[in-house]
Amino acid sequence: MKQTIIVGGLLIGSFATASAVSGASLKVENLSATNTLVKAMSTDGKYILLPVQENVAPAHIRVLSDGRLDETLNINLAESRVDYYVPLLLDGRNGNDILLDVRTPDKGIVAGEAQPSLWIDEIKIADEFDISNREKYRPAFHHTPDYGWMNDPNGMFFKDGVWHLSYQWNPYGSKWENMSWGHSTSNDLVHWNSQNPVLYGDALGAVFSGSAVVDKNNTAGFGKDAVVALFTSAGASQVQSLAHSSDDGMTYERYPGNPVIAYERESRDPNMFWDAENGRWVLLLASALDHEMLIFTSPDLKEWSLQSKFGNGYGSQTGVWECPDLLRLPVEGTDKEKWVLICNINPGGPFGGSATQYFVGDFDGSKFIADSPAEVTKWMDYGKDHYAAVSFSNAPDDRAIMIGWMSNWEYANDVPTMQFRSANTLPREVSLFEFNDGQTYLASVPAKEVDLLRGTPKHFHPGKVGKGAKRFSLPTANDGICEIEFEADLKKDSNLEIVLSNAEGENVVMTLNAADDTFSMDRRNSGLTDFSEYFPCVTTAPAYNGTGHYKVRIFVDRSSIEAFSADGHFSMTNLVFPTKPYTTMTLSSANGVVKVENLNVYPIKL
Ligand code: FRU
Numbered sequence: 001m002k003q004t005i006i007v008g009g010l011l012i013g014s015f016a017t018a019s020a021v022s023g024a025s026l027k028v029e030n031l032s033a034t035n036t037l038v039k040a041m042s043t044d045g046k047y048i049l050l051p052v053q054e055n056v057a058p059a060h061i062r063v064l065s066d067g068r069l070d071e072t073l074n075i076n077l078a079e080s081r082v083d084y085y086v087p088l089l090l091d092g093r094n095g096n097d098i099l100l101d102v103r104t105p106d107k108g109i110v111a112g113e114a115q116p117s118l119w120i121d122e123i124k125i126a127d128e129f130d131i132s133n134r135e136k137y138r139p140a141f142h143h144t145p146d147y148g149w150m151n152d153p154n155g156m157f158f159k160d161g162v163w164h165l166s167y168q169w170n171p172y173g174s175k176w177e178n179m180s181w182g183h184s185t186s187n188d189l190v191h192w193n194s195q196n197p198v199l200y201g202d203a204l205g206a207v208f209s210g211s212a213v214v215d216k217n218n219t220a221g222f223g224k225d226a227v228v229a230l231f232t233s234a235g236a237s238q239v240q241s242l243a244h245s246s247d248d249g250m251t252y253e254r255y256p257g258n259p260v261i262a263y264e265r266e267s268r269d270p271n272m273f274w275d276a277e278n279g280r281w282v283l284l285l286a287s288a289l290d291h292e293m294l295i296f297t298s299p300d301l302k303e304w305s306l307q308s309k310f311g312n313g314y315g316s317q318t319g320v321w322e323c324p325d326l327l328r329l330p331v332e333g334t335d336k337e338k339w340v341l342i343c344n345i346n347p348g349g350p351f352g353g354s355a356t357q358y359f360v361g362d363f364d365g366s367k368f369i370a371d372s373p374a375e376v377t378k379w380m381d382y383g384k385d386h387y388a389a390v391s392f393s394n395a396p397d398d399r400a401i402m403i404g405w406m407s408n409w410e411y412a413n414d415v416p417t418m419q420f421r422s423a424n425t426l427p428r429e430v431s432l433f434e435f436n437d438g439q440t441y442l443a444s445v446p447a448k449e450v451d452l453l454r455g456t457p458k459h460f461h462p463g464k465v466g467k468g469a470k471r472f473s474l475p476t477a478n479d480g481i482c483e484i485e486f487e488a489d490l491k492k493d494s495n496l497e498i499v500l501s502n503a504e505g506e507n508v509v510m511t512l513n514a515a516d517d518t519f520s521m522d523r524r525n526s527g528l529t530d531f532s533e534y535f536p537c538v539t540t541a542p543a544y545n546g547t548g549h550y551k552v553r554i555f556v557d558r559s560s561i562e563a564f565s566a567d568g569h570f571s572m573t574n575l576v577f578p579t580k581p582y583t584t585m586t587l588s589s590a591n592g593v594v595k596v597e598n599l600n601v602y603p604i605k606l
Contacts, residue, residue: 433544
């Protein structure tokens with residue numbers, strides 16, 4: 001039997017819900033146990049609010065405007081509980097009659113019977129969608145989407161004083177799905193404003209990761225200073241598509257000749273830069289399953305020729321290779337420059353799951369040659385939550401600034417937030433340094449703009465630290481978000497333990513260990529950890545110190561800790577979910593006496 005329900009207006013049948021817009025109505029027709037139609041007019045209101053229950057199988061929804069297919073979405077429509085709503089935009093669609101053709105998972109219900117499901121009661125039209133924060137774990141000074149799932153940073157560029165950060169975004173749920181590009185901008189790299197999303201999936205597929213450049217010489221013919229993005233269209237295969245913007249990246253138009261690269265193997269995440277010496281564009285593309293990066297060149301961003309491949313047998317080969325980047329960087333303290341090829345991999349990271357490896361070497365405009373032997377693997381960050389890191393293009397003064405996704409594919413979909421999932425790392429300025437083992441490594445320090453967040457510090461003089469713990473109070477404002485900075489002199493074989501803790505007995509234990517020149521972080525007792533067996537862990541970084549004098553900076557946000565040596569020789573990014581903010585720091589040394597000075601604790605200014 002067919003059931004017709006007018007929601008928010010006249011009620012027929014047993015399901016109904018109030019509409020947030022008086023007079024507006026949704027017409028719901030159950031055609032079968034697995035197929036429901038929802039009809040609306042685009043003038044009925046701004047949004048259809050769809051109720052989501054995270055742990056159910058997704059419904060497949062085709063969105064039609066005046067009979068034409070607009071979008072195909074996978075949404076976990078609520079069956080027995082509403083976790084949150086997601087907004088489907090009504091106005092702005094190219095049509096008046098909007099139809100959602102909803103195919104719900106087959107539950108073995110006899111054909112012809114109506115399938116009572118909570119989403120049918122709860123779906124509604126509204127003019128407002130409330131994005132005010134509902135999450136205690138939403139970071140205060142890291143970029144997050146207002147709502148929905150986020151992974152890789154995409155299409156990052158700087159133009160006319162504005163930093164643009166797009167990102168892999170699911171606007172229809174807080175788990176990975178329906179990939180599109182969300183968009184945020186910033187004037188200072190640390191305060192971000194949400195903008196309208198820029199790219200949604202089309203008939204070629206979902207919009208996966210990619211990059212954007214400013215075409216200063218109008219090589220592509222879209223106009224001088226047009227912003228040109230290349231991204232992966234993920235449909236039956238993965239191909240590379242182009243979109244361009246003549247309003248500084250606020251809206252993009254697709255190139256009708258897409259795809260511009262169709263490589264015969266699974267390949268994704270195009271990353272481009274202008275090679276001034278050779279007067280052409282260079283693009284890196286991850287040949288994911290072959291563990292290789294493909295290097296293409298182009299005169300005009302549309303016609304690309306494959307020049308070479310790098311990676312066969314190099315570094316960590318365990319996981320898929322993704323999200324490449326290639327940067328020319330100065331080697332500190334020398335007049336040399338080297339090239340760094342960034343290669344994000346998943347799984348195969350040093351502590352499981354995803355991580356960012358890199359190769360230092362030379363690039364002649366066509367081919368990258370690594371300096372180190374193939375078996376050497378170098379990691380950009382030794383935490384468990386640093387992935388998909390790539391750089392901004394067109395940054396002023398040739399600055400090399402990278403941002404990563406602050407999560408790990410092992411548990412990213414399970415972290416204890418609902419309104420949104422995932423944040424970005426702090427922006428990091430990268431350079432190279434030579435260490436006493438003869439190798440050249442990548443240094444990452446927080447971009448200088450991060451200092452804008454420093455409030456008035458408390459200064460402490462811990463002096464000699466031994467077995468007895470010395471305690472210091474951390475700020476309490478804004479859930480204790482802060483930057484902690486100190487210097488420590490460690491004799492060979494001594495160590496320094498830095499413990500952040502709260503009244504619930506939860507703590508994060510960090511250790512500087514001079515004997516093996518390492519820094520480690522133990523988050524096994526940091527708060528909520530049991531949402532994934534992969535979350536509790538101890539991460540350890542080679543500190544590349546060599547002197548015994550360590551200067552450390554630790555950034556504590558509501559659900560993350562990033563630790564750096566001040567010279568960037570190590571960085572470590574880990575998520576934490578304390579049930580109460582950490583309010584105390586203790587310093588102690590199990591092994592010898594350590595001199596600790598210049599301990600400054602900065603509350604974060606928002
Ligand atoms: C990396 C990645 C990319 C891909 C995107 C899809 O995290 O797997 O390779 O383009 O995520 O969301």
